[in-house]
Amino acid sequence: MSVLLGLFSTVAIIAGIVFFVAGTVGLLRFPDALTRLHALTKADNLGLGLIVLGLLPYAGSVGAALKLVVIWALVQFAGATVAQMIGALAVREHPTSAGRQRR
Amino acid sequence: MMGLVLDGGIALLTIGIAAWTIRAGDDFAAVVGFVAYGLVLTLAWTRLGAYDVALTEAAIGGGATGVILMRAGARVKPAPAARASRRARIIVGALSAAVAAGLSAIVLLPPQPAPSLALEVREHLASTGLGNPIGGVLMAYRAADTFLETVVVLLALFGVWSLGRDAHWGGRPGPALRPAEGGALPLFARVLVPAGIVIGIYIVWVGADAPGGKFQGATLLAAMAILAGMAGLVQAPATAGRRLRWLLAAGPIVFVGIGLAGIPLAGAFLAYPPGFEKPLILVIEVALTVSLAAMLALIVAGPTERAP
Numbered sequence: 083m084s085v086l087l088g089l090f091s092t093v094a095i096i097a098g099i100v101f102f103v104a105g106t107v108g109l110l111r112f113p114d115a116l117t118r119l120h121a122l123t124k125a126d127n128l129g130l131g132l133i134v135l136g137l138l139p140y141a142g143s144v145g146a147a148l149k150l151v152v153i154w155a156l157v158q159f160a161g162a163t164v165a166q167m168i169g170a171l172a173v174r175e176h177p178t179s180a181g182r183q184r185r
Numbered sequence: 186m187m188g189l190v191l192d193g194g195i196a197l198l199t200i201g202i203a204a205w206t207i208r209a210g211d212d213f214a215a216v217v218g219f220v221a222y223g224l225v226l227t228l229a230w231t232r233l234g235a236y237d238v239a240l241t242e243a244a245i246g247g248g249a250t251g252v253i254l255m256r257a258g259a260r261v262k263p264a265p266a267a268r269a270s271r272r273a274r275i276i277v278g279a280l281s282a283a284v285a286a287g288l289s290a291i292v293l294l295p296p297q298p299a300p301s302l303a304l305e306v307r308e309h310l311a312s313t314g315l316g317n318p319i320g321g322v323l324m325a326y327r328a329a330d331t332f333l334e335t336v337v338v339l340l341a342l343f344g345v346w347s348l349g350r351d352a353h354w355g356g357r358p359g360p361a362l363r364p365a366e367g368g369a370l371p372l373f374a375r376v377l378v379p380a381g382i383v384i385g386i387y388i389v390w391v392g393a394d395a396p397g398g399k400f401q402g403a404t405l406l407a408a409m410a411i412l413a414g415m416a417g418l419v420q421a422p423a424t425a426g427r428r429l430r431w432l433l434a435a436g437p438i439v440f441v442g443i444g445l446a447g448i449p450l451a452g453a454f455l456a457y458p459p460g461f462e463k464p465l466i467l468v469i470e471v472a473l474t475v476s477l478a479a480m481l482a483l484i485v486a487g488p489t490e491r492a493p
Contacts, residue, residue, distance in 0.1 A: 156377070156380070159373065159376065159377065160373070160377075162369070163369045163370060163372075163373040166368070166369035167368075167369055167370060170368070170369075
């Protein structure tokens with residue numbers, strides 16, 4: 083059982099790291115603000131989510147596990163809000179380049 | 186081995202970000218570098234097991250100071266960086282190198298055995314009623330430092346206020362707020378502020394027995410006030426308001442009051458009469474938390490920009 087849990091954690095954390103690396107590459111390589119935001123928010127949501135999922139078996143107590151989940155939820159919420167604000171600003175400032183996909 | 190790789194990576198990242206911040210082209214980039222530097226330092230303190238310092242660095246070093254610097258950078262008109270003369274640069278470089286060498290010598294060549302009061306503190310920690318040795322030291326052995334730190338924050342707030350125009354003295358800081366537009370930020374503030382207040386109070390409370398404390402908790406509470414302000418949900422208060430002035434002064438007044446009472450009751454300034462340590466420390470912590478939160482929020486809100 084513990085071997086299975088360890089395997090699960092390893093796979094989840096490695097998958098999370100892959101999302102963080104992909105998000106970082108996207109942030110550096112994508113052409114405009116909206117696509118860069120898209121890459122960045124994937125790292126926040128899925129990357130951190132998978133890492134938290136992988137750490138849950140090692141949290142030690144239900145309370146500690148719950149704290150990890152709350153941290154993930156708060157980061158997601160903050161990330162989504164900031165992405166909305168930066169996106170809105172990008173569309174307002176450069177309607178042609180930033181809003182290309184939208185129109 | 187893994188630990189060494191991680192620590193080495195954090196050390197390199199710290200130096201790299203510091204160098205990048207110094208060379209950053211404009212104020213905004215430099216502040217972003219400073220905030221990132223604070224977060225990496227937080228990781229470093231965590232690796233050293235100094236969780237109290239890590240929390241403080243994240244909340245006050247990277248967080249609050251970063252926001253204050255960003256607001257200051259936005260107010261100051263961009264000016265071409267004055268380039269110091271060659272001689273001045275050499276002197277500054279030599280002095281900085283001397284400080285770095287001195288610090289390195291202390292860290293790398295400590296006297297054997299290293300002088301430490303840690304054991305004695307741990308022995309007497311129980312008498313303060315606190316379980317967190319950091320909290321115990323800050324509130325019992327170094328209470329004067331803690332008191333002066335809060336006074337320094339208050340003086341910084343006076344400094345910020347005095348940047349406003351005479352006509353605006355006592356008025357509200359910052360420009361008049363537009364009514365909140367529908368959007369992500371007001372929703373975010375409505376949901377996060379209640380949660381953040383609970384977490385802020387929790388961090389103050391848990392500071393008695395675990396990493397946390399008033400400075401970190403107060404910073405979180407101040408951040409919630411700033412978030413509500415940015416979202417247009419609340420207005421910054423008029424700085425001449427009597428209630429606000431009392432709120433700002435409450436912490437230092439309570440601290441110095443209990444400190445002075447310690448002279449007749451316990452034999453020394455800022456000494457606590459035996460048996461009353463824990464309740465007195467709690468009263469001081471609560472008063473300081475409220476005052477510090479108000480001070481930090483108002484420092485970020487900036488100089489007064491509207492007539493009272």
